Amino acid sequence: MDPASSLKDARPTPFWLEDPGRPEPLAALVGDTHCDLLVVGGGYAGLWTALVAKERDPSLDVVLVEGHETGWAASGRNGGFCAASLTHGFGNGLQRWPGELTQLEKLGAANLQAIEDTLGRYGIDCDWERTGELDVATEPYQLDWLHEVAEQVAPYGVGLTVLDAAQVRAEVDSPTFLGGVWDKDGVAMVHPAKLAWGLRQACLGQGVRIFEHTRATALEENGSGMAVRTSYGRVFARRVALATNAFPSLLRRVRPYVVPVYDYALMTEPLDDARLASIGWRNRQGLGDSANQFHYFRLSGDNRILWGGYDAVYHYRGRVRSEHDQRPETFRRLAGHFFRTFPQLEGVRFTHAWGGAIDTCTRFAAFYGTAHRGRVAYATGYTGLGVGATRFGAETVLDLLAGERTERTELRMVRERPLPFPPEPFRWAGIELTKWSLDRADRHAGRRNLWLKAMDRLGFGFDS
Known part of the structure; x- marks a missing residue:
């Protein structure tokens, strides 16, 4: 055949997005608004950030803007593997952070259990x-x-x-x-889409203001806070959490890393x-x-x-x-x-x-950072293993925005960045050569050629 x-x-x-339980879209933001925390992006990373922020401080005014609809991108079309690993698998963690891997494994297990507990607490039915x-x-x-x-x-x-x-x-x-x-x-x-929609409903139930079809186009300082320009207005916020992942970051300096x-x-x-x-x-x-x-x-x-x-x-x-x-x-x-x-x-x-x-990103696992004197924070680069790790990323981003020293923010994994990708055309040529080399290794009993060995030594990686 x-x-x-x-x-x-x-x-x-995507099969998942055709589920009959798909919610109706929410209205776009028209005009200006103010808030304590603005979350940019309505996938898992943004939804967890908004929900955990409200759980930490119910009085916080949280706004989330999404350029399309909640969960429409990677969060609604992935394979639905929710893993405890925060390091894109044990082997990657052992190679990069051997000294804190025991701690990372414990944090990952606790994070997975926290996700399960959250589903029960909010009654989220996502075929867990x-x-x-x-x-x-x-x-x-x-x-x-x-x-x-x-x-x-x-x-x-x-x-x-x-x-x-x-x-x-x-x-x-x-x-x-x-x-x-x-x-x-x-x-x-x-069920990845049901998870996203369930988190959306939990956020709404906790008072998060969610605006869909509201694309964030620019980020700038505004007095002691930040201003984000959107499709039809602006959001003035004390703090901003960026959760745009595969889409170009509002922080240009982050873009070479993803x-x-x-x-x-x-x-x-x-x-x-x-x-x-x-x-x-x-x-x-x-x-x-x-x-x-x-x-x-x-x-x-x-x-x-x-x-x-x-x-x-x-x-x-x-x-x-x-x-x-x-x-x-x-x-x-x-x-x-x-x-x-x-x-x-x-x-x-x-x-x-x-x-x-x-x-x-080149280290496979998410990386973290702040900008604009700590008023903006981000986590990105999950490299296909973000269903579970995005909740840990949300906790870490909120710690960074609060300026707190926590077990999470003290991790080398959080404090260090991966290597950036080179500019074009070297980026495309390097990725294509790496893909060819990986295919060749699969056909030759896993033997890695000189290119892959060099990439290993430099700390570069490439994975699906």
Whole structure:
């Protein structure tokens, strides 16, 4: 079967955003307004910042402006893997912040639990399932790497269950799976758009003033506070939290540190009982394979399979444009990989195919900073692992705006910045060379060439 035939009816839109529970848009801001805290951006990062600010001080007047609609971008179209990790995985954290990794792992676990507690406190129904994540090996060399990771994490209080080929296939049956490790507690599956909409409602319930279709266009000092120009007016605020992530920051000096990299995903039709039984998957874990160009996949609440990843596409000059959200050559490639992984599902159709930009930085994990003498703060660069980490980022941004020394603000991870990307055309050429090198490593038992070794030494990275 030609994999492309499975895509003929796929809608070019994120599956999650078509949920019938999608709320009606809120009115735009027309004219000027004043507030204590302005949050720019209505994704997870902005929503958590607004909500946590009100929880800390209910008397605070908080305004959130969003250029489109709440949760419409990465927060509403991602894979729905909500991980405890604040460092884009244990390996990245061990490489960059080994001295504080025990602390980071504890903070990450507490952050994940705080998210779960928040869902209960506000009655947010977002298909939350604390089923964990299973990382699988599809090449023999990857088994050694997974076993090494399982041994490394134990002293840091992280428990991974090592599975051989038969044990993995008893969980999820694919002829390509050779073994794996299962983090049973550190990852939850979630309906990403419902999470964003639930946080939006929680913010409104706490008195946050949210204005949608209100694009922030300029930022400047105004007396002892700040002024942000919007589509139809201005917001005067004592403090400003920026949560625009993949979109160009209002702070120009932040822009060289973040590039938009496009990630793509497919969603199948719901699997009937027979098809679901053919692959098992009774424990509903999220899965990822262990290649540099990896896939991530999971079950939805109605037993569809989301299948994403592999291609990570950077466009010259890094412009975020809606036409980049569709890439037929990537969808066909993903469909082929899907049926190679699950040949027993031949004939299954894909109902949705979509893509979008991820805010990528050279250290993979988010970075933080302030500007305008502490009146403005930001967290950005989550690199595809922001579903959970954005809440920690919100707490940190609020600490920075308050000028407080906390356990979070004292972290090296928070105090240090990543390396910036070089200007064009070197940026595009470097990313393309890195992608080619990663693909080559996947085809040669993981062996990294001189370019990748040099990037490792310099602290540069590239990931989907």
